[in-house]
Amino acid sequence: MRIGFDAPEFLWLLCLLPLFWVAAYRRRGLGVVHAAVAIGLRSLVLLAIVAAIAGVQIRWHSDRVAVMYLLDQSESIDAGRRREMFDFVAANVRAHRHASRDDLAGVILFGREATIEVPPFSDDLPQRSQFSDGSLRTDATNLEQALQLARTAMPTDVRRRIVILTDGNQTLGQAARIADRIADDGIGIDIVPVPTQSGSDVLVEKLDMPAQIRRGQPIEARVVMTNFAAENSDAPVAGRLQVTRRSGHDDQMILNQPILLTPGKNVFPLRHTIDRAAPYTYTATFVPDDPADDARSQNNRAVAFANVRGQSRVLLIEPATEPGAWAEFADRLREENIEVVVEPSDATFSSLAQLQAYDSVILANVPRVGGDAVDSLQWFNDDQIEILVRNTQQLGAGLLMIGGPDALGAGGWTGTALEKAMPVDFEIKNLKVAAVGALALVIDSSGSMDGQKMQLCKAAASEAIKMLGPSDHLGIWTFDGATREVIPMQPVAGRTHMLPMVSRITAGGGTVMYPAMERAFIGLSQTEAAVKHMIVLTDGQTMPNDFAALTQRMQQQGITVSSVAIGKDADLSLMRQIASIGNGKMYHVHSPRGIPRIVMRETRRVSRPLIFEQPAGVQPQLAQDHPLIQGVGSPPPIRGYVMTTAKDSPLAQVLMSAAGPQNSQQPVLAVWQYGLGRTAVLTTDGGQRWASDWRTWDDRKKLIAQLMRWLNRPAGDAGKFTLATVVNDGQVQVVVNALDESDQYLNFLEMGASVLDPDLEPIDLRMRQTAPGRYVGSFPVDRAGNYFVHVVPEAGSAPLTTGVSVPFSAEYRIREVNRGLLEQLAAAEPRGGAAGTLAPSMASGDADPAALNPFRGGLDAIRSIQDFWPIFVLIGCCLFVGDIAVRRIRWDFSGVKRLAAKRATKLQDADASKLQRLQTLRSIKQQAAGSAMQESEPSALLPAVETPTVQTKPPTLGSDDAPEALSYTERLRQAKANARR
Incomplete structure (x- = not known):
């Protein structure tokens, strides 16, 4: 460790010190001590300033x-x-x-x-x-x-x-x-x-296939495989190569043959033709005859995506309880050269890839939860709803909801992501025309309900809260040995305050159900609602009481009651009696997993006031001039529809409306742009019940065809746009080359692009022009699965769609x-x-x-440096203040001298007192010694010594001999007084 300087050239300023000393010596007016102190302080100040200017440092080395x-x-x-x-x-x-x-x-x-x-x-x-x-x-x-x-x-x-x-x-x-x-x-x-890793291994490198294929076009794909033979081994590996093709729910094996892989790369051609337009997912898999020849099975599969273009295809989902009810509607679409695939609501899509075969999806009077029997209840779970929304918002497909008694808000879709994607809200925002429903939940919270049963009951209650409209009423009561009011009967409103109340429900105690039903009945009877419904859930036997009379009173006031018996220990006869008298439905579930579906199914009863029916019919009015209704005349009257509220957005357009309660205008046909796709709502049905007169309407087929073509994902010629993807370094690079009809570069295009990861979560993708006619974007991939890429080159053009399949990590490719x-x-x-x-x-x-x-x-070697110049600046400032104090302030030390004199006087008095006491003690000792000698015989060898007489009585002041008897201190004081005089 040593001291160094960052700017040592400034140290020459220290040469000014001798000049300063000479100048200070010649100055007069300060005493010797003052001058020495002032010169020393000023020298230290100058030294600190110079050291700071030179950048003083502490330096040391570390090994x-x-x-x-x-x-x-x-x-x-x-x-x-x-x-x-x-x-x-x-x-x-x-x-x-x-x-x-x-x-x-x-x-x-x-x-x-x-x-x-x-x-x-x-x-x-x-x-x-x-x-x-x-x-x-x-x-x-x-x-x-x-x-x-x-x-x-x-x-x-x-x-x-x-x-x-x-x-x-x-x-x-x-x-x-x-x-x-x-x-x-x-x-x-x-x-x-x-x-x-050691040992031989077979790697399926890739399945090479064109991303865009035309229907009927011969395809030649290639499967590339590598045999990493073990060291000092040239033996081939035997196995089977299997290639499957999937479209929607259909899986087809297009190749299954034995192969022999020599060490190194092996390429196998795959020739075939596709006759139906749809997106396809190809999977190539290698199965070794001897597992010992393949060290890793994770890298034995490759996936590719191909999109075959053709005429528009529409997926129509109809209620599973009404098979064939929409056959006539589908036929009208087919007459307009629109290919339609009809599927029941209980056997429909389960992945986003399955929806890529369709340009639009129609939900025709489909409830979120449908069916009557416990074992036949079907529903759209949150994942399926999210798939529908992502398919429209991110991939540009169309989505149409057609009304009916079980559709829209009456079908339990309120509060879902699907409602957000529609141009209307599934509830009535204007309270003057709102027909309110009221729901009471009576839930068994006894000890036998603890665990999964109670958790699912709370989940069902939460779903019911979400399904109800803000003007609907809800109350929840629980019972064990006592009755607890979890949520008193009140409007749902914002909903958020109710969910924490439900989450705090706990189980424990006995089973006494009657008081809870009675309090729920009181809550419903005091509510002014068009529809009042109660759901009772229990898994055990309750104390006997007159349930029949209580349910009869509810029935007389228009309150319906449904019961849910959970497990084999529930009182089935009592629950059946309650549901029968209460004009409700009794459900007996053996697995608690069915509870949420049943509660959601029964909650739909409260939504019935959303249905507006007029037997005499109401006349729909065409509200706006829009390409979708161009050339369409005035439609026939309809006898009903599901009431909704148009979204407060300039994108939402109501093209057809009809009179409603209190002379209000309600949407019948509304459309808007949602993300890259379009959505529409037809609040009446397709001609089954409310719009039956439309079957003979001349413009009906034109309206349906124009609506579907407006909704459909553009499926025309993609022009001279090419889409390619490259996976590298955890990123997928998307490249689009754009040419016009004369093969000239298309520049400055505003391309819309979207990507969905394997969990259907959107990934940001922005396309930027990097060269003439070339647009590039990229997004990260961090796990295996299918990534769907959708690029719209320009407004109104056919989209470019492809899939990027990541079957396994690149870790399994390297050997x-x-x-x-x-x-x-x-x-x-x-x-x-x-x-x-x-x-x-x-x-x-x-x-x-x-x-x-x-x-x-x-x-x-590591050289560490610590700057110390700020400390020297601080020291210099402090010394400078001291220097000013010494030079500018006249110091008077007389007070200090007086204090010193007083201190000296006190010390002298103390010393004199001690001396007097010593003299007194010495005299007493001498007297005692003399008395002892007189009493003893004198020694012959010693001469007699005369003992002085000691005066023991001190002299008194005022006597003649008083001055001689004064103490040393008194004499000193008298001498000082005389000196002053």
Whole structure:
């Protein structure tokens, strides 16, 4: 450690000190002490200022070494080899770390991401069992992130080195581009190569197929496979190659043949023709005859996506309880050359890929929960609803909801994501025309309901809250040995305040149901609602009471009651009696999982006031001039529809309306643009009940055809637009080349694009022009699955649709150590030091940890510097204030002198008093000694000594001899007084 200066050239200013001393010596007016103090302070001030200007510093050197071990935990390395790494680094630290030098060692584990397992510390590394339990994602290798983390994790006041144990096969990031920055920081890099998995392995590289195919066009696809033969083996691998094609629910095996794979790449052609327009997903799978010939089964499958263009196709979903009810409607569409596929609501789509075969989806009077019997209840779960919405919003498909007694708000769709996608709200916002419904839930909360039953009952109550409109009323009561009012009967309104109340319901106690039903009856009877309904849920036997009379009173007041008996121990006869008298329905469920569907099914009863029926009929009015209704005349009257409210948005357009309650105008046909797609609502039915006169309407077929063509995803010629995708470094690059009819580049296009990941979550994709006629965008992929890409080149053009299939991680593709990258990293020369070491491989399994010494020299010495000039500035300021005080203030020390004199006087008095006492004691001692000598005989050898007479009585003041008897102090005082006179 030593003192240095950042700008030593300013130290010459110290030469001014002698000149300052000479000038100060010649000045007069200060005493000697004052002058010495002032000159000293001024000299120190000048010295501090010069030191601050010169940038005074404390500098020291450190020979400590910090080593960070980076352990590759990706799937390309055997699990056993990964465990050996921990033992290797622990032994390496014990062999070479200098404890006396206080060297540091740490560990970073990396796969898809990097994490600090052991921060740098001055001790040996822990045992393998003390490391993490495998929470790190190992389906990728991100060496760049691990190096960056090691660079920032090590302290900067020591010499630093990184030791990497890896096979060098990075699937994310670019480690080479950060190596130079690490070397510039003076950090050395040592490499310990780790071999990949051993043994032979077969990899299905890819299934190469055109993304855009025309119907009837011959297709030649290729399956590319690689046989990584074991070392010193040239034997082929036998197995079977299977290729399947999936469209919607249909799976078709188009190839299943035995093959023989020679070492290296193998290519197998796949020739076929597609006669039906639809999106297809192809899967190629290799099945080895001997599993020992294939080390990994995860890389034996490849997936490809193909889109075959053709005429428009529509998926019409009809209620499962009414098969064939919409056959006539479908026939009218087919007459307009629109291909229609009719499916029941209980056997429809389950994935987004299945909907890619259709340009539009129609929900024809379909309730969210349908059916009557417990075992035949069918419903649209949240995932299916999300698929419908994403298919429109992100992929541009059309979506139409047709009304009926079980559709829209009356069908239980209120509060769902589907309502948000429609141009109308499924509830009446104007309270003057709102027909209110009221629902009471009576839930058994006895001890037998604890667990799954109670959780599902609470989930069912929450769904009921979401399904009801804001003006509807809801009350919830629970019962065990006592009755509890969870939510008193009140309007649903914002809903959010009710959900926490439901979540606090607990189970425990006996079963007494009558008081709870009675209180729920009182709550319903005091509510002014058009429809009043009660649902009772229990799983046991209750105390006897007159339930028949109570239910009869409810029936007389227009309150319906449905009952749900859960399990085999429920009182079925009582529950059946309650439902029968209450004009409701009795459900007996053996599995609690059916509870939410039943409650949602029964909640629809409360939505019946949303249905407006007029037997005499009401005349619909065409409200706006729109291409969809161009050339369509005035429609015949309708006798009913489901009441809704048009969304408060300029995008929502009501094209047809009809008179409603209190002379209000209600939407009959409304449309709008939703994301990349379009949605529409027809609140009346398709001619089954309310709009039966439309069957003979001349313009009906034209209206339906124009509506569907307006909704459909554009399916015409894609022009000279080409779409390609490339997967690289965890990113999918989407490239669109755009040409016009004369093969000239199309520039400055505003392309709309969207991507859905395997969980149907949207991924941001922005297309930017990078060259004439070339547009590029990219999005990340971090797991296996199908990613759907949808690009609309320009307004009104046919979309470009493709799928990117990621069947397995790139970790399973790589079989050899990337020695080129490892040598490049080890060769990086740190600033002021020597290049790193490429150690022997761990291939043998018994690599010697002592062979590599990462704590060695070869690194630039660490010089630490601490600036001290701010401290000298502060010292100079303080001394300057003292210097001013000494020079500008006249110091009067007379008071100090007086205090000193008084102190001296007190000390003298104390000394005189002590002296007088000593003299008195000495006199007394002498008298005592004289008396003793007189009493004894005088010695012959000693002469007689005359003993002086001691006056024991002190003289009195005023006598003649008083001055001689005065004390020393008194005499001193008299002398001072005389001196003053």
